[in-house]
Amino acid sequence: MMEKIDQGASAIANTYGRFPICFESGEGLYLKDTAGKVYLDFVAGIAVNLLGHGDKQYAEVLKKQAESLVHVSNLYWNAQNIKLAQTLTSVSGLDKAFFCNSGAEANEAALKFARIYGENEKYEIITMSNSFHGRTMGALALTGQTKYQASFSPLLPGVKYVPFNDSEALKSTIGDQTVAIMVEVIQGEGGIVEITPEFAKTISELCVEKNLLLIVDEVQTGIGRTGQYFGYQNYGLKPDVVSCAKGLGGGFPIGATLVSEKVAQKLTPSCHASTFGGTALASAASNYVLGEIESRHLLDNVNEMGQYLQEQLLTIQSQFDVIKAVKGKGLIQGIEIDDTLPTSKIVNSAIEKGLLLVGAGHQVIRFVPPLIVEQKHIDEMIGILKSVLEALSSN
Structure with a gap:
């Protein structure tokens, strides 16, 4: 396995802090590396593999679609994409869908759609401290964490940040140029922090009172992860723009930005585009995932x-x-760990014992298993986690 890893290090750009594991196959909630070791997966590609690994029918759907049609330009229609758009607008309560390839792209589209809606008179977007919306330049500006923004100044102007769940700070930040408020209902990379009912109510009232767009980033929380199709459906929010990706394709790259009619009517041909957005193959993958849900x-x-x-x-x-x-x-759950025990030690020890976990924000370990998880998998995970904590606590 180390030979493969060395080959990867020599040919792949050093933009990830990778663990020394090279995977070759998976089935359900389990992954197997090239040395034959099996791991219980509570990362799921970071909230991506909703149906787990090795779903044979998923593979068959992709094979069948690839044999008939993979890609045509968005100068034309394709039936799989039309079906997907109909499903997403139905389950979300929004009116139109724009397709792309990732969560960052979906948030870039959300930013552009808000600017279009503002008609050059209103352009400022308010986002939250400790938010995460992606690493492309527009999405990076929307992200309220300076650690991701280092080395990339100057950032896109027109973005303001307020503390998450601080209603008074939000009210005082809205100005004449504000066009939208952007929020995650559960901050994933920010440490699994949930929106409060009071803050959700404040946002809803302000958007109506000030004629602001509500943009909800559902890249990590969307497509069933919170027990509803979209996280905002747990909090009584009615967004105008919703970004989603990650679980949407069950592992196949696809993103979508869903918009209300008042936003959709501002969009015109060539205002935004994506060559690979909504291909027949990606849409077939998503249609299968949504059908299985x-x-x-x-x-x-x-x-x-x-x-x-x-x-x-x-x-x-x-x-x-x-x-x-x-x-x-x-x-999408997490445990916050006291500063006396670095979460990296827990994650590394869990890997040694055959359990995959991932961090989230400062001193938080995140649990985002496939949606097909069973009680026996949770029991197995808890048993390993307990043994890790016992060993580290005794040192």
């Missing part, structure tokens, strides 16, 4: 398993003082 009642599973996961994490918290908090909803 329905036919396998995965939203019910997310709610049931999410509650069970939280109960087990709370039990672990009661046993280890190093766990300061358990937070999240559905199958």
